Amino acid sequence: MSSPFESYITSVIRPIHQTTREERLKIIQEARYNLFKIPSKYVMIDLLTDSGTGGISNQQLAELILGDESYAGSASFEKMKEAVYEVTGFDYLIPTHQGRGAENVLCSTLVKEGDIVPGNSHFDTTKGHIEFRKATAVDCTIDAAREPTTQHPFKGNLDLEKLEEVLRSTPREGIPFVLITVTCNSGGGQPVSLENIRGVAELCKRYGVRLFFDMARFAENAYFIKSREPAFKDWSILKICREMFSQADGATMSAKKDAISAMGGFLALRDEELYQKCSVYSILFEGYLTYGGMTGGTMGVVAQGLREVTDEEYLRTRIMQVAQFGEGLQRREIPIIEPVGGHAIYIDAKRFLPPIPQSEYPAQALAVAAYIEGGIRGVEVGTVLADRDPRTGENRYPALEMVRLAIPRRTFSDNHLRYVAEVFEQLLRNRDQIRGLKITWEAPVLRHFTCQFELI
Numbered sequence: 461m462s463s464p465f466e467s468y469i470t471s472v473i474r475p476i477h478q479t480t481r482e483e484r485l486k487i488i489q490e491a492r493y494n495l496f497k498i499p500s501k502y503v504m505i506d507l508l509t510d511s512g513t514g515g516i517s518n519q520q521l522a523e524l525i526l527g528d529e530s531y532a533g534s535a536s537f538e539k540m541k542e543a544v545y546e547v548t549g550f551d552y553l554i555p556t557h558q559g560r561g562a563e564n565v566l567c568s569t570l571v572k573e574g575d576i577v578p579g580n581s582h583f584d585t586t587k588g589h590i591e592f593r594k595a596t597a598v599d600c601t602i603d604a605a606r607e608p609t610t611q612h613p614f615k616g617n618l619d620l621e622k623l624e625e626v627l628r629s630t631p632r633e634g635i636p637f638v639l640i641t642v643t644c645n646s647g648g649g650q651p652v653s654l655e656n657i658r659g660v661a662e663l664c665k666r667y668g669v670r671l672f673f674d675m676a677r678f679a680e681n682a683y684f685i686k687s688r689e690p691a692f693k694d695w696s697i698l699k700i701c702r703e704m705f706s707q708a709d710g711a712t713m714s715a716k717k718d719a720i721s722a723m724g725g726f727l728a729l730r731d732e733e734l735y736q737k738c739s740v741y742s743i744l745f746e747g748y749l750t751y752g753g754m755t756g757g758t759m760g761v762v763a764q765g766l767r768e769v770t771d772e773e774y775l776r777t778r779i780m781q782v783a784q785f786g787e788g789l790q791r792r793e794i795p796i797i798e799p800v801g802g803h804a805i806y807i808d809a810k811r812f813l814p815p816i817p818q819s820e821y822p823a824q825a826l827a828v829a830a831y832i833e834g835g836i837r838g839v840e841v842g843t844v845l846a847d848r849d850p851r852t853g854e855n856r857y858p859a860l861e862m863v864r865l866a867i868p869r870r871t872f873s874d875n876h877l878r879y880v881a882e883v884f885e886q887l888l889r890n891r892d893q894i895r896g897l898k899i900t901w902e903a904p905v906l907r908h909f910t911c912q913f914e915l916i
């Protein structure tokens with residue numbers, strides 16, 4: 461029988477600095493209502509991201525010290541390469557400073573003006589890399605993903621008909637690759653089924669198009685496959701991972717998520733010729749081929765992290781914590797995206813704040829209110845993030861306005877998360893006091909991180 465508690469104990473801690481509501485009101489004004497600009501010491505429960513914020517293990521800490529910092533041919537690189545091979549079966553590895561570094565190397569090699577890259581709600585940096593090259597990211601996610609309460613075990617799935625339509629109507633040389641993001645972050649941390657992955661791979665093969673994964677949260681996706689897809693319930697997590705990756709030509713990885721490292725990433729490839737082409741950009745942008753912007757120690761941390769993250773007991777407690785947090789919010793009648801995904805809870809801001817129109821950024825308004833009320837930092841996943849249409853300059857209004865509360869791995873206790881649920885309960889009771897926002901300044905691309913607001 462599996463135990464109802466975490467598969468590890470906490471042995472290194474960091475204190476939380478307490479703030480008052482009055483202090484937070486002042487801090488958020490100074491930050492122009494952008495939560496990215498708040499110094500972390502003024503955040504009590506930081507759920508901004510699960511990226512680079514996980515608790516590292518004693519064995520990972522040991523790897524930091526054991527790191528081989530040689531410029532070329534580092535032993536730590538060999539360690540990482542071996543671990544990546546174990547999980548993915550890909551022979552060629554290009555380390556990068558983080559996930560977007562890998563996206564940059566891959567897109568520099570394969571994406572050109574006018575191209576189309578179909579996928580399931582590409583993450584914003586990925587979309588940024590595609591659009592920066594005047595290509596288009598086409599979202600082929602199933603329609604159920606846009607319905608916040610529709611129950612579907614794999615809301616990250618691609619709609620095979622939509623995908624085939626894109627593949628049929630575009631010349632082959634206009635599609636550098638299809639990208640499957642597991643789990644699908646922009647769609648609510650929703651998983652993709654193995655059956656769907658196989659279906660996508662089959663289409664890609666038929667149309668002669670490459671298939672890549674954005675594997676940032678691959679282990680969490682594998683756990684969902686094991687627990688929700690009956691055909692694979694007796695498979696080990698590692699076997700499921702290997703089967704997923706066997707369908708693809710390569711993957712980009714942000715090691716800050718499912719490798720539980722503070723930094724790092726990589727591009728893993730099956731084909732030597734493509735590896736040679738990518739190597740040029742890797743050396744140009746990231747660093748020499750055996751470190752690519754990572755220290756030797758960090759490569760060791762990633763290697764060890766990849767092994768720990770595929771441990772089923774770890775994954776069970778991880779997915780269970782996020783699910784229980786979701787249940788706690790639902791008991792308090794807080795509208796969330798259902799079913800709960802792997803790394804985060806997404807609060808449905810349209811249902812939470814029906815009077816605030818999308819043009820007044822309801823999800824940003826709710827995220828700001830949660831900071832003021834409880835010192836909690838979440839992140840807007842709505843109109844601010846969706847940014848403007850590069851052609852028309854108009855706001856793009858996404859189907860969902862969400863506040864993401866990402867849960868760092870092996871970091872917060874259930875008590876911390878219960879406090880967060882209580883704060884949102886309080887906000888719901890007083891929701892008529894929450895005001896919309898107006899943008900007073902924004903950057904030309906990726907405005908999310910730096911734009912400034914004022915209260916309406």
Ligand code: F0G
Binds near residue numbers: 713714
């Ligand atoms: N792909 C996915 C699915 C991601 O979630 C992220 C980052 C990246 C790529 C880029 O990786 O940050 O290492 O360069 N997501 C973080 C988040 C920032 O908070 O969800 P990176």
